[in-house]
Amino acid sequence: MDEHFVWVTTRRVKPGTLEEFERAWRPSAHPDGMSRAFAYWSEDGQEVTGVSFWDSRQACDAWRASEAEKRRRDSMAPYVEEEREGYYRGGELAIPTGGSS
Template identity: 75%
Template structure:
């Protein structure tokens, strides 16, 4: 199994702020060590989960400690009610269809 390094963040946001949150959420520029990123929204638009794939845990940690990430988090802060996050290692499961 190919190992992946993944950062997952789930944020509950203030009602009616999804559009503003999305503008503040996208990093610019994107980190060089970021390989893929996905975003998932709850049906009511009050919760957003981001899943990002990194070259390594160290690369992810370096981005999280960067000035760019601190500015991005400050821009999101007015819209965020609660945040949960964590770093994971793992890989894709092979699904067998019967």
């Protein structure tokens, strides 16, 4: 299994502020060491989960400590009620194919 380094952040957005949050959320520059990023919204539009893939933990930590990320977080803050985040390692699971047992 190819191992990936992933940063996951889930934010609960204040009601009625999703559009403003989304503008503030997108980074102004592509972070060094980030290879991919995905965003997922709950059906009610009040929770947003971002999943970013990194070359290494050090690359992720460097971005998180950067001035650009501090500015981005500061611009999101007025629209966020709650935030959970964490760093994970893992990879894609093989899903069996074929007939039933």
